[in-house]
Amino acid sequence: MTVLPADGLSLAAEFPDPAHEQWQSLVEGVLRKSGKDVAGSAAEEALSTTVEDGLITRPLYTSRDHAPDAGLPGFAPFTRGSKAEGNAANGWDVRQRHRLTDPARLNEAVLADLENGVTSLWLTVGGATGVPVSGLARALDGVYLDLAPVVLDAGSELDAAATELLRLYEERGVAAESARGTLGADPLGHAARSGSAPEPAAAVHWAERCAKEYPGLRALTVDALPYHEAGGSAAQELGSSLATGVAYLRALTGAGLSVEGACAQLEFRYAATADQFLTIAKLRAARRLWARVAEVCGAADAGAQRQHAVTSSVMMTRRDPWVNMLRTTLACLGAGVGGADSVTVLPFDHALGLPDAFARRIARNTSTILMEESHLARVIDPAGGSWYVERLTTELADSAWAFFQEIERAGGQAAALGSGLIGERLAATWAARSKDLARRKEPVTGVSEFPHLAERPVEREVPPAADGASGGLPTVRRDEAFEALRARSDAHLASTGRRPRVFLAALGPASAHTARATFASNLFQAGGIEPVHDPATVDASTAAEAFATSGATVACLCSGDALYAEQAEAVASELRAAGAQRVFLAGRPAEYPGVDEYVFAGCDVVAVLSSVLDRMGVA
Template identity: 60%
Template structure:
């Protein structure tokens, strides 16, 4: 028998609980774990963390954290979506292969298997514009929207594409001509002049076709934070609005010609909040311009390039799935999932298939797109959205005070992004920002797939960072050495005493490509030294418990020295005679690895 809702109270029999009650319970648990917060408030603070935008993420949220003004889907301020109803997002696949025949084959396979729009890279770093007709051979341009990415050749690419459609007697099915002079300048450092208004007027002749892309991914790829990416994008959008309206377009016409492109990362909640905050910000701009009903931002999400790894590339499938989920749940209109082998070169058919099926799984099987704004109403997501939008708006005002996006690209934006990347780099080095399969749980025996080299993107402009880059460079350096350099793990005492720290040390050294050789469960310094000699290593690391270190660390370190160890590490903390330095959670793993490489004489 079905129980009616009014007859069933899930909270019946339970006393009412408050945030203070939870904080007191958390305080007790923390004290039992060895932490010593002085009050419930300090307990909550100790469980909080701060993002790179200095936004505090708390361990607990309640109705008091809910900001006002999220609205409803499809209406200003569009936080809950630019569309009033849910529905599948546009599955947009990127193609940059320079061979037009292989591109055509890949494009047709994509369109036959779930892709709904195409993103074509033309010119430097992609397909030669002269080959566009061959690459789009067999493509129904009146059914498949095409987004162009031609950089300085945008005007010529737009002409070629529109001529191609006209020659086939069809009108383009939408898409974007890709005019983005400030984004191109951010990527390459080269100022480019494009007739935005002229392109906008041409695009306006075809329903659904836009002329202007605000690509915010160069700011993300330079190591910027989410709010910095948002602020740069809104500042760029404002610059384009000024250019279009100065050329005679109305505000409404100008707004209808602009699409925004953002990076989606494996941090699903920040990704959801970022896309919601972006719509809030753009709606605020439209309202300030006198067109509040036209501020529904059109968003294209691209899974982050910075987070992709060349090592253990299969893990990228998990990263892009989380990023796609975050973008879809956050309300992106179109989503591009990068193939898992993107860091290795040009993707193959299998990698593109997995990228397509990531969308299909989330949309068809998981039902992520069945409702509009599935995260809406979550106290955590709503608060995070509002805080992220506030941080981005502050950054936007800094850019505007500097003279706008164009002027800020001279100094303000690069310096701000560099400072954020320095903070993130420190966390990566200390492995508090872990990269699975690289800085954590590396697989030295992996067999990576081989891929043809991808065309090099245009140089200059903002840097392109890789979260895994510093560790992967060391892995490459270790791979070139013959034999592979190794570190001896001097495991002192029984297995139960040394296993945790031996595993920690092995994980750290292997993150740099160094092999580890573990000794037996011994305490005799002479026996451990003999194992060290047989290992062929020149560096050793003591692994055991604090209690056993007190008795055995100094004599074992001395024996290892006599056996030829150039450096003796210790996994743990504390000062011990004969030990050069210690490894511990939160230590600078890159510093440890560089020092070890030098000790082992590994060539750069």
């Protein structure tokens, strides 16, 4: 007799509970069919994936994957959110970034954003890349400063920009308790970007003033983006932010602020990537770690970290930039689910220059759709309770804490930046990731995978260059190696009227050669090399003529292993006799006379394409 639960629905109650060992047995059977004879935990390990920071994601997570108690939203350790209601009350703050230098144009863009869903403004002020401090009043003309929080990014012009913003509050009758936003003081972040020595005195001054006069205004930003944009991992980004936050706590408490008061002056800024689960775990881990810092400092209740998530510029591509809309949507989803208080979605054309009105509209609507149509903000901590997310949060927090301790042993964030320790660690991480990118183990859609040579370029106004040469941390992009190859192809097209070409010598019927011909076509186009696949099939008697009429200087054999054994040597010989400078074969390396090089899944695509362009004389 089946006993129904109280709600009257049996659902899966009639089925026996499966055991973990049963699942492993099924995995063993599948792996055995693919040639891997492993058993037990080894079978599970065969399906595991190593990601950044040495973390391993497994194919199955169960209640056996213990993690520390995440607590409740709004309570220490704040893993589940800094507020008890999460974002369920009003959703997250939609914060738009602006880099325009002309006050009138900036004002037009700002008003359009505020009228269409944006709830706070992030303004670059001063220098060659921002609106002049003297133009801030014009840029904010018509903005209700008591309703729209303003976040400044003024770098070395912090004093002038902060003074002007507070003057505007007073001039426009905004009560001190109604002022919201962040002055953006971040001496260590500025030092990381510029290579200059950090000067914390101004940051301390503004923190003291905000604490006394403007209770809703924060003075300091702990910006972790410089470390992410230099190629750092999630744990390195978190560790650097912790070290920076601790340095600011020391400076502020040394000036007389309480620990609680010092914590209230900080807003933390993190990158959100298209790896939505890693983004969720990173934001949850950041809150847990900062809560631990506050606890050690004797202010456990002040450990609710204020978070601003920004979609990653490292993941943005210049080729096929429309795909960036998908990337930023995933990143925004991860930031929202992860509990970020404010989210900035960079426009899809961010890597190309200043965004147009359409790009800004898509950026702000990304948050709107996720909140208003997908109802993402109606659930408090949507990822909470997921064994995978909870375990990933814990492992990432452990790795980040280890990096934070390394920085502290080196004397703190300022010392670690000055000695080059942080730069060295980030560079090593990026070098390892670059190898994965070059081998397409980390594919970049539209760039290293599925490139479109005939796409119409998207052109945007290029913003002014930053003042002077930067001696700080570098900025990297996932597409940079492939972008360099494509730029060479573009220059060749402009000077000769034609892209460099490769002839795809397809052997046998379509069923035999289609898979590898498609693979080779995709691979060569990633370097801007146009594939010629005409005629659809060749053999030793037709290869020379087909190659001669293709306009190519290199060729690639495409077929199955059986036909390679029969025809590869003869066709390669004919192609070489017809003038082919180099003959490739799509497949794993073997001994085929006449074949110079092999292209296959996992090969160093960047190295292959670079050498091919060199041989073709493409500068």
